[in-house]
Amino acid sequence: MIEYSGQPHYLVAVDCIVFGFDGERLKLLLVKRGLEPEINKWSLIGGFVGANESPDDAANRVLKKNTGLEGIYLEQLQIYGEPHRDPIERTLSVGYFALIDIHKYEAQLSDEYHAEWFLVNESPKLIFDHAQMVADARKKLRYKAALHPILFEMLPKKFTIPQLQMLFEEVNDTKIDTRNFSRKISSTGLLIKLEEKDKSGSKKGAFYFKLDKKKYKANFQAFLNLIPNLKL
Amino acid sequence: MIEYSGQPHYLVAVDCIVFGFDGERLKLLLVKRGLEPEINKWSLIGGFVGANESPDDAANRVLKKNTGLEGIYLEQLQIYGEPHRDPIERTLSVGYFALIDIHKYEAQLSDEYHAEWFLVNESPKLIFDHAQMVADARKKLRYKAALHPILFEMLPKKFTIPQLQMLFEEVNDTKIDTRNFSRKISSTGLLIKLEEKDKSGSKKGAFYFKLDKKKYKANFQAFLNLIPNLKL
DNA sequence: ATTATTATTTGTCAAAATGACATTTAATAA
DNA sequence: TTATTAAATGTCATTTTGACAAATAATAAT
Numbered sequence: 001m002i003e004y005s006g007q008p009h010y011l012v013a014v015d016c017i018v019f020g021f022d023g024e025r026l027k028l029l030l031v032k033r034g035l036e037p038e039i040n041k042w043s044l045i046g047g048f049v050g051a052n053e054s055p056d057d058a059a060n061r062v063l064k065k066n067t068g069l070e071g072i073y074l075e076q077l078q079i080y081g082e083p084h085r086d087p088i089e090r091t092l093s094v095g096y097f098a099l100i101d102i103h104k105y106e107a108q109l110s111d112e113y114h115a116e117w118f119l120v121n122e123s124p125k126l127i128f129d130h131a132q133m134v135a136d137a138r139k140k141l142r143y144k145a146a147l148h149p150i151l152f153e154m155l156p157k158k159f160t161i162p163q164l165q166m167l168f169e170e171v172n173d174t175k176i177d178t179r180n181f182s183r184k185i186s187s188t189g190l191l192i193k194l195e196e197k198d199k200s201g202s203k204k205g206a207f208y209f210k211l212d213k214k215k216y217k218a219n220f221q222a223f224l225n226l227i228p229n230l231k232l
Numbered sequence: 233m234i235e236y237s238g239q240p241h242y243l244v245a246v247d248c249i250v251f252g253f254d255g256e257r258l259k260l261l262l263v264k265r266g267l268e269p270e271i272n273k274w275s276l277i278g279g280f281v282g283a284n285e286s287p288d289d290a291a292n293r294v295l296k297k298n299t300g301l302e303g304i305y306l307e308q309l310q311i312y313g314e315p316h317r318d319p320i321e322r323t324l325s326v327g328y329f330a331l332i333d334i335h336k337y338e339a340q341l342s343d344e345y346h347a348e349w350f351l352v353n354e355s356p357k358l359i360f361d362h363a364q365m366v367a368d369a370r371k372k373l374r375y376k377a378a379l380h381p382i383l384f385e386m387l388p389k390k391f392t393i394p395q396l397q398m399l400f401e402e403v404n405d406t407k408i409d410t411r412n413f414s415r416k417i418s419s420t421g422l423l424i425k426l427e428e429k430d431k432s433g434s435k436k437g438a439f440y441f442k443l444d445k446k447k448y449k450a451n452f453q454a455f456l457n458l459i460p461n462l463k464l
Numbered sequence: 465a466t467t468a469t470t471a472t473t474t475g476t477c478a479a480a481a482t483g484a485c486a487t488t489t490a491a492t493a494a
Numbered sequence: 495t496t497a498t499t500a501a502a503t504g505t506c507a508t509t510t511t512g513a514c515a516a517a518t519a520a521t522a523a524t
Contacts, residue, residue, distance in 0.1 A: 003321050004267075007280045009241035012313070012324055035236070048239045051322070055313040076310050079326050081244070081287040089235050092244055092287070092324075094311050162501070179503070180483065187481095202500035203492040394472070411474070412512065419510095434471035435521040 011091040014059040015046035015130065017077065017137035018067075020102035020117060021154040023163055026170040027102065027117040028134065030124070031066055037088060038127040044134075045115065046093065055094040063098060066115050073099040073153040075144075077137055085129050097137040099153035145171050148220055149190060152211050160198050160206035161185065190215050243323040246291040247278035247362065249309065249369035250299075252334035252349060253386040255395055258402040259334065259349040260366065262356070263298055269320060270359040276366075277347065278325065287326040295330060298347050305331040305385040307376075309369055317361050329369040331385035377403050380452055381422060384443050392430050392438035393417065422447050 018029035033043040047062040049055050056074070064070050077095035085091070102117065118124065120138065125131070145151050151167050165181050185191060192212050197205035250261035265275040279294040281287050288306070296302050309327035317323070334349065350356065352370065357363070377383050383399050397413050417423060424444050429437035 004243060004280070004323075007243055008283045010244055010281075011236060011239055012242055012244065048236070049242075049313065049324075051240045052315055054315065055311055055324070078308050079287055079311050081281065081326070083284055083286065090283070091236075092281075094313070160501090177484075178501085179485085182502075184482095197491095199491085202490095204490040204499075204501050205492095206501060392472090409513075410472085411514085414473075415511095429520095431520085434519095436470075436472050436519045437521095438472060 008090075011086075011089065012049040012055070013046055013091050013093040014049060014055050014062060014096060015044040015080075015093050015133060016059055016063055016074070016096045016098050017044060017134055018063070018072075018098040018100055018115075019120070019137070019141060019154065020100045020105065021151075021167050021170070022102050022117070024166060024170075026120050026167075028120045028123050029067070029100070029105075029115050029117055030126070031115045033127060041127045042124040043127045044130045049094075059094070059096045059098075066113055067100070067105055068113060069100065069104060073150065075140075077133070077140060080129055080133065082129070093133075095133045095137065097141060099141075099150060101154060101156050103156050142172055149188070149216060152190075152216065155211075158194060158196070158198075158208040158210055160201075160208060162201065162206050163198075164209075188219070190219065240322075243318075243321065244281040244287070245278055245323050245325040246281060246287050246294060246328060247276040247312075247325050247365060248291055248295055248306070248328045248330050249276060249366055250295070250304075250330040250332055251352070251369070251373060251386065252332045252337065253383075253399050253402070254334050254349070256398060258352050258399075260352045260355050261299070261332070261337075261347050261349055262358070263347045265359060273359045274356040275359045276362045281326075291326070291328045291330075298345055299332070299337055300345060301332065301336060305382065307372075309365070309372060312361055312365065314361070325365075327365045327369065329373060331373075331382060333386060333388050335388050374404055381420070381448060384422075384448065387443075390426060390428070390430075390440040390442055392433075392440060394433065394438050395430075396441075420451070422451065 020027045020029060029045065030042045031045050032040050045062055045066045047058060047065075049058040050061075053061065056076075059074055060070070060072070063072055063074070074096050075098075077097050079092060079094050081092040083090060085093070120134070123134070126134070141150075145168070151164075151171060154167060155164065161182055164185065165176055165178065168181070169176055190212050191209040194208040194210060196208045198208055199205040252259045252261060261277065262274045263277050264272050277294055277298045279290060279297075281290040282293075285293065288308075291306055292302070292304070295304055295306070306328050307330075309329050311324060311326050313324040315322060317325070352366070355366070358366070373382075377400070383396075383403060386399065387396065393414055396417065397408060397410065400413070401408055422444050423441040426440040426442060428440045430440055431437040
C-alpha cells in the first residue's frame with residue numbers, strides 16, 4: 001500500500017460534552033476515566049476513533065457504550081489539537097456536544113453504566129483540556145439555543161411552559177419575563193397543548209405540551225430571538 | 233515512552249476554504265495539488281499537521297506558504313473524517329474557512345504562488361471531498377455573516393456602501409433593498425465616512441467608508457439581521 | 465450653457481415585534 | 495368560606511421592520 005511518506009500519524013479521539021436537564025437545573029454527564037494516565041479522574045465521555053468509523057460514528061458508539069442510549073442529539077463542537085494536550089502521546093480530540101432527555105437515561109439501569117450527572121456549575125475538576133471543552137460547549141449551546149429550538153432535545157415528551165422557561169433561563173443564566181416568554185413560544189407554533197396537567201409543581205397545575213415534530217423539523221432553521229436583548 | 237496500546241494512528245491534515253471579494257463577485261482560492269494521488273488536480277489549500285503545531289497553526293502556516301499572507305481571518309469549520317475520504321491512507325482533515333481581502337493577495341507576486349481565484353459558482357472539479365467542504369463553508373459563511381460583521385474581512389480598508397451591499401448580496405445570493413440596507417448598516421455605528429469618493433463606478437461617485445475598528449472588536453457579537461427575512 | 469444620464473443617497477409610513485409592567489385564574493389547603 | 499400559590503394571560507408605548515420612490519451629485523452630451 002502506498003503511503004504519504006514521512007508524515008507523522010496521531011491518535012484521534014472524540015469527547016462528548018453531554019448536557020441534560022432534570023426539570024430544574026442544567027446538568028453535565030461525566031465518567032471516571034478507565035485508563036492511565038489520570039485513571040479514575042473525572043472525564044468527559046470519550047474514546048478513540050476506530051479504523052472503520054468516522055468521528056461521528058465514534059461519538060455515537062462511545063455515547064451508547066456509556067449511557068445505553070442511541071439517537072442522541074450530537075453536534076460537532078471543534079477539534080482540540082494542541083500538541084501536548086495529552087501527556088502520553090499526541091492525540092487530537094474532536095469535541096461533540098450532546099443533549100439528552102435526562103429521564104431516558106435514568107430509565108436505564110444506572111449501575112450498568114458508571115456515568116454520573118453533575119450540576120454544570122458544580123462539576124469536579126476534569127482531566128486534560130476537558131474543562132475548556134465544557135466552557136466552549138456551554139457557549140455554543142447558548143448560541144444555538146438562542147436561534148434554534150434545540151433545547152427541546154433535553155425535555156421529555158410532555159413538558160410544561162414553566163419547565164421550558166426554566167431550561168432557557170438555566171442555559172442562558174438569566175431571568176426571562178413569563179409573559180413575553182410564553183408569547184414568543186406560542187408564536188412559534190411548535191407546541192401542542194395537551195389536556196393533562198402537571199400537578200407536581202403547584203395547586204393549579206401547569207398544562208403539559210408536546211412538540212409538533214413536523215413543524216420542529218420544518219422550522220428548525222428559523223426560531224430567532226427567544227432570549228430578550230440577545231447579544232450573541 | 234508510554235503509548236496507548238493498540239490504537240490506530242492517522243494522518244491529520246488541514247484544508248482551507250479561502251473566500252475573497254473582488255468588488256463585484258465572491259471568489260474562491262484554489263491550488264493545483266502537488267502530490268500523488270490526483271496530482272495537478274484543483275484542490276483546496278491544505279497540508280498535514282506537523283508534529284509540533286496545532287491544526288490552527290498548520291492552517292496559518294499553509295496559508296502563508298500558498299499566499300504569502302499572514303494574519304488572515306480563519307475559523308474552524310468542521311472535521312472531515314470518513315474512513316476512506318483519502319484513497320491512499322486514512323487522513324482526517326480539519327476544514328477552515330478563511331476570508332481574504334483579495335487586493336492584498338494581488339499585491340503579492342502572483343507568480344510566486346500558483347494559487348488561482350475562481351468565481352465560487354464556476355469553480356473546477358475538486359479532489360476528494362473538497363466540493364463538500366466548499367458547500368459547507370459557504371453555508372457557514374452565510375450563517376455567520378447574517379449575525380456578525382465578518383464580511384468586512386474581505387473588504388479593503390476603504391470601501392463604499394454599494395460595494396458592501398454587493399458583497400452581502402453575493403454571499404447570500406439575494407437582492408437587498410438599498411434604503412433598508414444602508415439604514416441597517418449605519419445603525420450599527422461601525423462605519424466611518426471618509427471625505428474621498430470612489431469615482432470608478434459612477435459619475436456621482438460613492439463615498440468611501442472605513443471600519444471603526446474599536447467598535448468592530450467591541451461589537452463583534454451583536455450585529456443581527458442584516459439580511460431581510462433572515463432564515464438561518 | 466443647458467440638458468440628459470446614471471449611480472448614489474436619502475425619506476415615509478404602515479405593520480409587526482419588542483420590552484416593560486400587574487392582574488386574573490385554577491386548584492388545593494387551611 | 496377563605497387563604498394560598500403557582501400558572502396563565504393582557505395592555506401599551508417604543509422600536510424595528512419591510513415595502514416603496516424621489517432627490518441628488520457629478521459627468522457626458524447637446
